Amino acid sequence: MELTPLSIEGAWSVSTKHFGDDRGxxxxxxxxxxxxxxxxxxxxxxxxxxxxxxxxxxxxIHYADVPPGQAKYVTCARGAVLDVVVDLRVGSPTYGQWDSVLLDDVDRRGIYLSEGLGHGFVSLEDNSTVMYLCSTPYAPEREHEVNPLDPAIGIDWPTVGRDGTPLTFELSAKDQAAPTLEQARAAGALPTLEQTEAWRSSL
Known part of the structure; x- marks a missing residue:
C-alpha cells in the first residue's frame, strides 16, 4: 500500500499490491x-x-462541520467510479479546486480525504460498489453538501461509462438542491483552513 499526495493538500491516492493466482x-x-x-x-x-x-x-459533493469533520478512506470493490475531492477550506491556497482518482475493480486504488475536504463520485457502470472507512459516525445535523455541477468549481465529470455508453447523471433531491460553493461560503457553512489544520494537529 502506497499513498501519493494529490494536488489538494490533505488528500492522497492509494495504490495497492495485488497477489494473484488461478483462484483470484x-x-x-x-x-x-x-x-x-x-x-x-x-x-x-x-x-x-x-x-x-x-x-x-x-x-x-458532501462534507461535515469541522471540528470534528469526517475523514474518508474510499475504494471501489466492484465496478468503477470517478472519485473527486474538492477543497472547501476557506483560506486554503487551493480553495475551490478539485482533483480525482479513478477507483475500479482492476487497479483497485483508493483515496483518502482529510477533514474539511468535499467528496463525491460518479458511477461509471451499474452496480458499482464503493466502500468507505469514516473517522466519525454519520450525524445529519453536521452533514452538508455543495452542488457537484457548480460551474464555478468546474468538475470535469465523465459523460460516458466504462463501456463507452453515454451517462445520464442521476442526483438525489438533496444534491440537486445543494448550494453553490459561493452560496455555501456566503452562508458561513464552509470550514476554514485554520479550523481543519487545528483539528488535524490534534490527531
Missing amino acids: IFLEWFKDGPFSDATGHGLNLAQANCSVSAAGVLRG
Missing part, C-alpha cells in the same frame, strides 16, 4: 503503518459504509 487475487486495501507514515496520524475508524450505484449516479 489478494490485496491489503488498508494498512495502518503506511497510512500513518503518509498522513502523520492513524485512522480513527468510527463507521464503515457501502454504497451501490447504477451507471450515471452522481453522489456529492
Whole structure:
C-alpha cells in the first residue's frame, strides 16, 4: 500500500499490491503503518459504509462541520467510479479546486480525504460498489453538501461509462438542491483552513 499526495493538500491516492493466482487475487486495501507514515496520524475508524450505484449516479459533493469533520478512506470493490475531492477550506491556497482518482475493480486504488475536504463520485457502470472507512459516525445535523455541477468549481465529470455508453447523471433531491460553493461560503457553512489544520494537529 502506497499513498501519493494529490494536488489538494490533505488528500492522497492509494495504490495497492495485488497477489494473484488461478483462484483470484489478494490485496491489503488498508494498512495502518503506511497510512500513518503518509498522513502523520492513524485512522480513527468510527463507521464503515457501502454504497451501490447504477451507471450515471452522481453522489456529492458532501462534507461535515469541522471540528470534528469526517475523514474518508474510499475504494471501489466492484465496478468503477470517478472519485473527486474538492477543497472547501476557506483560506486554503487551493480553495475551490478539485482533483480525482479513478477507483475500479482492476487497479483497485483508493483515496483518502482529510477533514474539511468535499467528496463525491460518479458511477461509471451499474452496480458499482464503493466502500468507505469514516473517522466519525454519520450525524445529519453536521452533514452538508455543495452542488457537484457548480460551474464555478468546474468538475470535469465523465459523460460516458466504462463501456463507452453515454451517462445520464442521476442526483438525489438533496444534491440537486445543494448550494453553490459561493452560496455555501456566503452562508458561513464552509470550514476554514485554520479550523481543519487545528483539528488535524490534534490527531
